[in-house]
Amino acid sequence: MKLSDITNVLSFAAFRPDPDDSSSIWRKRFPNRQTLLLNFSKEEVSWRSVSKDGVLGEENSVVGPVKEVVQDMSDDWLDLTDGGWCAVSINHRFVISLETNLTRKNGASELIRTNPKAVLGSKSERGKRYALKHNAESNSSILLAVDEDYIKEIETLFKSSGLKVGRICCGIYGMLSESLDQITEAQKDYNENGSEPLGDIVLITCCEGSVCILKSDQEKWIELRSRNSLYAQKDSEPLRKIIAPIVEDLGSNAQIVLSADGAVEGINQMLRELAPNVRINDMSDSYGLWSLLKNK
């Protein structure tokens, strides 16, 4: 037994999750400690600090490649943390796809991190990291794939700057996943209350220039479109082009669920123009990326 083991028990640290323990939520891993939340896209890095009380600080952003921004800002970021711990959300070099008939055996979500071939079979590719979200009502699943080299590059970059990465995630995938959980909860409530079914739902998730659109018929996921670094804050035309074909033919019983970060100005207006008869349910404020990173 090491001395550190004893001090960990006496300081109650042994009863808290390890800072690197991805199976625990962020605020349980860092109680009473300052941490930093970072969100990357291809051309921009934004960040917010989390105080000891768990309060989010002001959002800041710098335009530039990730590597340069990290090297320039690492000293400032270290001052915002206790021990240099940060969570990194990447919105670049990822692929989100809709898959069917993937294995759903127990522990598959954890197994995919260490042995993706055991879960994905022939769909697994070398040099990729995966995350998986199943639809409980059908055989479809949403699969996130990120280049392993890119993740390792980020880990090395942060380590060399004195920062410790407690989590690397794909922000847009996390927002999509959380929105789906909320929709599932809402559908359960509708079913329990005997109300009419929710109908067709188009879930639009936007984060740092990336977009992911999931179209579902009742509880089945039927179409998913995902693009990296598609739009900029001042130029949302590419976003319109990708959303328009999906929402234009929606019936009046359908609804659009929107989960977008603050970078997309006027998206609500754009959706009203594209689908004037469709109800838009905007859950961006409640389930934004920063609150998800902080609370989950």
Place this chain on the structure above:
Amino acid sequence: MSAKPFHDIKTERQDITRPLPRLLILVPVMFCISCVAAIALNLLFFFKIKESEAAKVEWQGKIEEETLRKSETEKQIGLIKDEDRRAKDVYDWAEGSRQIQPLAVGVARSMGVKSSIEELSLVRDMENPHQIRIGLDFVNGGQKQLDSTLSAINGLGYRAYSANQTSGQGGQVDYQATLIWQKVGNKNNNLSLNNNE
């Protein structure tokens, strides 16, 4: 918001340990309680020791004070005893140094018509003033006169001890004895009566 943790795609560390069971939190809690209790008890004992040391010093002062008072009292008792002894001596002396004159008068008056005193000595012992050495030489009267004189001496409250009597030629009697005052109250009255006569 669901309580399920966010997905994580970073390189998994192999040496991550799971948190210990919540029940075992009793171990550090008890340790902390023990530490606090130990500190509290130590502080308590520290202050009690300080208090007892102060009380000890105070009581030692009191003991010294009382010892001083005791020695002063003993000194005073000694002085009082000395005074008492001296008072007793004075009393004894006063008791013993009664006037010899009534005794001389009593002896003289006890002499018959034919008897005459040749020599009478009354000597008071310096150390025992209540003892009087009597030496009486008289002629004529013999034993009868001596008895009469001794009776008169007894009447004055004295008793004769260590008597020594010798009879010489011509009816001379030499009598020597030690007279000790008998504390009989009414004898003084007789003397007073004699004095009055």
